[in-house]
Amino acid sequence: MIETARLRLRQWQTEDYAPCAAMSTNPQVMEYFPKQLTRAESDAMIDKMKSIIEMQGWGLWAVELKHNQQFIGFVGLHDQPTQFSFSPCVEIGWRLDHAYWGKGYGYEAANAALDFAFNHLQLEKVVSFTTLDNLRSQVLMQRLGMGKVAEFQHPTLSKDHPLSWHILYEIRQSDRIK
Incomplete structure (x- = not known):
């Protein structure tokens, strides 16, 4: 578990499945993802994230508010060994429920995940990526001190896909x- 001033990044719990599924059907939250997720797809995604954390001790953690244990989304690290031209790499990613945007939670959680990546895992580099139009995520990447490297076509999406x-x-x- 990782704690910040306001947040807890932790292993997934049974209570997280329903709010994560609701978040995964929100058109605003899922605007820059290929599609909204069904409940079964969301549950399978959580099962996979949970299993990865159990196996390696880190991954995409559930994020909760410390003061009331409210689930607000997920943030963390994901190993990308082969999928991309820039693999192998470790990616930092996030998805927060819309009600929690604009409060600094994404930055706070992602900053803690980067601290974990560099101080605990001793990684040399962490990457992040998003669609060209997702300016909110790009601003967060820049705020975290990340620099733009390149543009690329996502290998799992058809070349004519809008994302x-x-x-x-x-x-x-x-x-x-520094």
Whole structure:
């Protein structure tokens, strides 16, 4: 478990399934993802994230508010060994419920995840990527100190898909020390 001033990044719990499924059907939250998720797809995603954390001790953690244990989304690290031209790499990612946008929670949780990546896992570099139009995520990447590296077509989306073009950011451990 990772704690910040206001948040707890932790393993997934049974109580997280319903609010995560609701978040995964919100058109605002899912605007830059290929599709909204069904309840079964959301549950399967959580099962996979939970299993990865159990196996390696880190991953995409559920995020809750410390003061009331309210689930607000997920933030964390995901190993990308082969999928991309820039693999192997570790990606930092996030998805917060719309009600919690604009409060600094994404930055707070992602910053804690980067601290974990560099101080605990001793990674040299962490990447993040999003669609070209997802300016909110790009602003967060920049605020975290990440720099733009390249644009690329996502390998799992068809070339004519409206979300196929992505932008890649990265941050190195040495960038965090400055």
